[in-house]
Amino acid sequence: MSDVEEAVTRAHHDEWARVVAALARRFGDLDIAEEAAAEAFATAVERWPAEGVPPNPGAWLTTTANRKAIDRIRRENKRDDKHREAQMVYDDPPEPVGAIDDDRLRLIFTCCHPALAMEARVALTLRMVGGLTVPEIARAFLVAESAMGQRITRAKAKIKAARIPYRMPSAEDLPARVSGVLAVLFLVFNEGYLASGPGTDPVRHELTAEAIRLTRLIRALLPDDGEVAGLLALMLLIEARRTARVSAGGELVPLAEQDRGAWDAELIAEGHRLVRERLAAAAAGVAPGRYQILAAINAVHTSARDIRDTDWSQVLALYDQLVRLDPSPIIALNRAIAVAELDGPEVALAIVDRLAEALAGYHAYHATRADLLRRLGRSRQSRAAYDRAIELAGNTGETAYLTRRRDQLH
C-alpha cells in the first residue's frame, strides 16, 4: 500500500464517524451527512496522490464534506424549490454544563434508538458510525445488497419522519440507552464470533474487530461507564482466543482443548486490566452489570495456564451473581457447566434437564447435555443429544466439532 493510500485508510478509520456526526448535527439529516462524507473521502482518494496528504486530514475532510453537503442542498433547492433549511435545523436544547458532549455519541445514540428494529440499529451503526459500505454490511449478514440498502434507507426515513432526536439522552435515560448501544455492539461481535449460515467461515474477524473498534470508541467517549468497560474487556478476552478456537481443519476447538500458548497475551493483559479496574469499583460499592460479570468469568478462564488450573469455584460464584441479575435459562445452562466441574456431571445434568422446555430449540442446550451424558457413559442418549445439537447448530465449525464428538462415541 502506498503512503497516500495508507493515509486515506487511516483517515477513514479515524475520521469517518467524526465527519458524519458533525455533518448530521449541522444539517440535521443523516442522508446528507452520509453522502457528503462518502463524497469527501472519494475526493481525498482522487486528490491526495497529486496534491499530497493535508497536514490535518480530519479538518480537510470535514471542510470538503461540508462543501459537498451545501452543494447538494443547493441543487435540491433548485430542483424542488423548497426551503429545506427550515427543516434542517434540529432545535437542540442547550446541554447542561459538564455533560459529555460529542457529536459521535449523538450519532451512536440515534443509530441505536430503541424505536428502530434491532437489525436496523445494527446496520445503521455499522454504516454511519463504523463507515462500512452497504455491500460490506450485506455480506457480513448474508443479506442481498439491495435488501440491506433498503433496511438502512428505511431506518433513516423513520428517524426523519418520526423525529428521533439527534441528542444525548437525559441523565435519567442514559443507563438504559447505553445498554441498548452495547446490545447492538455485542450482537455484531457475536455474529463475527459465532458466524451463522452454512457457507460462512466459523469466525469472521472483520466483524469482531469492528465491534471492538466501536466499543473502544464508546469507551473513550464514556470512560466512567462500568458496563462499557465490561463489554470491551469481554470482547478482548474472547478475541484473544480467536486463533486457538478454530483448528486448521475449520473445526471449533472447545476451551478445554485449546492451545493456550496461542492465545493473544496482549489482548488478555488489556482485558485483565479492565476487569481489575471494575473489580476495584465493585469493591468500592458499585454493583457490576452483566457484561462486567461475564468479563470476570472470562478473566478467570484466561488466567489459567492449563484447563486443570481453572478456578471453577470462582467461575461458579460469578455465575451465581449473574443469575441473580439475569435469571435467563441460557445463563443457567452456562452455570451448569461450572457445576459439572465442581460437583460432577450427574448434578449438572439434573440442572440442565430442568431447562428442557425453555431451551429445546437451542443447540448449546443439546450439546451440553450430550457432553454430560457422554461423561456419564450414557452413550445412546448422548448420541441422540448430539444429533439434535448438530441439527440446530448454525455454525460450520461447531457442526464439524459436534459431528466428530458424536462419531467418537462407543
Added chain:
Amino acid sequence: MRYLVSVIDDKSNPGSTDRRPAISAFNERLIAEGYWVFSGGLADTDAATVVDNRGEQAVFSDGPFVESKEYLAGVWVWEVPDLDVALKLAAEASKVCDRKIEVRPFL
C-alpha cells in the same frame, strides 16, 4: 411535532375497565404541560360503519374496516418536541390505560 397516539385493546385479553379516573388525571397533566391537543375514547368496533363511495353509489357496511383481535380503543393527539418525549409519555399512557399504545407521527 404532532403524533397520533392510539390506545390498542385486545378482544381476547382486554385491559381493565376502571381506568377512567386515572386517564382523566393524566389528561390534566398533558394539558398543564402543553402536550395535549385532542383525546377521546371510542365506542366498540361493533358500532362502526364503513362507507365506500368510490363507485357508482355509496356502499355502507356494518362493522370496522378490518376485523382483528386487536382494535383501536381510543386516541390522543400530542404536540411534543420529538419522539423521545412522545415515547416517554406513551410509556406512562400505557400504564395509565392498562393497554398497548402506538405512537405515529403526522406528516
